[in-house]
Amino acid sequence: MPIINDIPAFHAFLTTNPNSRILALCGAGLSAASGLPTFRGAGGLWRNHDATRLATPEAFRADPGLVWLFYAYRRHMALEAKPNPAHHALAALARQRRKFLCLTQNVDNLSQRAGHPPSQLRTLHGNLFTLKCFNRRCSHVEHNNTADPLVPSLAPASVTTPADATRPLPLVDADVPLVHIPASELPRCPQCASLLRPGVVWFGEQLDGALLGEIYEWLDEGPISVIFVVGTGAQVWPAAGYVQEAAARGARVCVVNTEVAEETLGPEDFGFVGDAAVLLPRLLE
Numbered sequence: 001m002p003i004i005n006d007i008p009a010f011h012a013f014l015t016t017n018p019n020s021r022i023l024a025l026c027g028a029g030l031s032a033a034s035g036l037p038t039f040r041g042a043g044g045l046w047r048n049h050d051a052t053r054l055a056t057p058e059a060f061r062a063d064p065g066l067v068w069l070f071y072a073y074r075r076h077m078a079l080e081a082k083p084n085p086a087h088h089a090l091a092a093l094a095r096q097r098r099k100f101l102c103l104t105q106n107v108d109n110l111s112q113r114a115g116h117p118p119s120q121l122r123t124l125h126g127n128l129f130t131l132k133c134f135n136r137r138c139s140h141v142e143h144n145n146t147a148d149p150l151v152p153s154l155a156p157a158s159v160t161t162p163a164d165a166t167r168p169l170p171l172v173d174a175d176v177p178l179v180h181i182p183a184s185e186l187p188r189c190p191q192c193a194s195l196l197r198p199g200v201v202w203f204g205e206q207l208d209g210a211l212l213g214e215i216y217e218w219l220d221e222g223p224i225s226v227i228f229v230v231g232t233g234a235q236v237w238p239a240a241g242y243v244q245e246a247a248a249r250g251a252r253v254c255v256v257n258t259e260v261a262e263e264t265l266g267p268e269d270f271g272f273v274g275d276a277a278v279l280l281p282r283l284l285e
């Protein structure tokens, strides 16, 4: 049986391994307490569109206006959100322990805004605030975490309070038809005038090869004492594979999630059921 909800046992384990190497794999649940919907939760469906289907190059090619409104909405939500105590606890751990590497699947920039040292954070799936040219032959990349909206045509995505409190925001209200945005009014590349796209990794797209290489180098530098699996269903690959990669290098798994599947954990592993924003600060105090 894994060790469930036993903070003193976890503290004892952490103190007996003061200089050990620690890995973390984080997902949408890490940012849930910041008010951002998870994929499995409310965020899974956007205007009756399956979010994972919108997060594809095919969807962008078919209707760049729709996909841009989807990302502009998430970008606006992320701008309005604040890092929560879980983001801050992981950032503090990174400052205390040089041998801690945090892998996040989140694109919301909240770990960065919590001051997580960039050298100890890897954004596996990119960032909502990075823009890239959609033209594969153009290398234009830019970062913009201020403009909101990014362009006037995306202004509907920057509305937070619905005019009529009894109705959902028009943008997420599937009953309210979406304004069609001509591609000419969407973010354009200053170098080649092609469409710009969100700097995230879409389904069916490879993750950044150099990034994957760096992570394997870190994994192979020596034994790992524990991998925190925070607020993720670990269903998306190759990110989900890091749990096994760490366990294969001796790491105990420490799941922090509102739902813990005990049957997936070994007798040495830890499970903590609850909100990451409450549990992580206590686990890492």
Ligand SMILES: CC(C)NC(=O)[C@H](Cc1c[nH]c2ccccc12)NC(=O)[C@H](CCCC/N=C(/NCCC(=O)O)S[C@H]1O[C@H](COP(=O)(O)OP(=O)(O)OC[C@H]2O[C@@H](n3cnc4c(N)ncnc43)[C@H](O)[C@@H]2O)[C@@H](O)[C@H]1O)NC(=O)OCc1ccccc1
Pocket (backbone or CB within 6 Å): 026, 027, 028, 029, 030, 032, 033, 038, 039, 040, 041, 052, 055, 105, 106, 107, 125, 126, 200, 201, 202, 203, 204, 205, 206, 207, 230, 231, 232, 233, 234, 235, 236, 237, 238, 239, 256, 257, 258, 259, 274, 275, 276, 277
């Ligand atoms: C759906 C899945 C089966 N599909 C994949 O994995 C695919 C295909 C695939 C590749 N290999 C495979 C092997 C097997 C099966 C399928 C595949 N992978 C890919 O396409 C990857 C690219 C994957 C990256 C996609 N981009 C994202 N994000 C960016 C965009 C965007 O965000 O819009 S993925 C995105 O979804 C995932 C969501 O998962 P979670 O973060 O875990 O969130 P979720 O909502 O699911 O769960 C929340 C959890 O939190 C918990 N929770 C909730 N509240 C709290 C709380 N308060 N506290 C704590 N916990 C909480 C809940 O209980 C729950 O457990 C994250 O990874 C997130 O980044 N690319 C690729 O493989 O390229 C190579 C290739 C290329 C060509 C051809 C072949 C191969």
Ligand SMILES: [Zn+2]
Pocket (backbone or CB within 6 Å): 133, 134, 135, 138, 139, 140, 189, 190, 191, 192, 193, 194
């Ligand atoms: Zn370009």
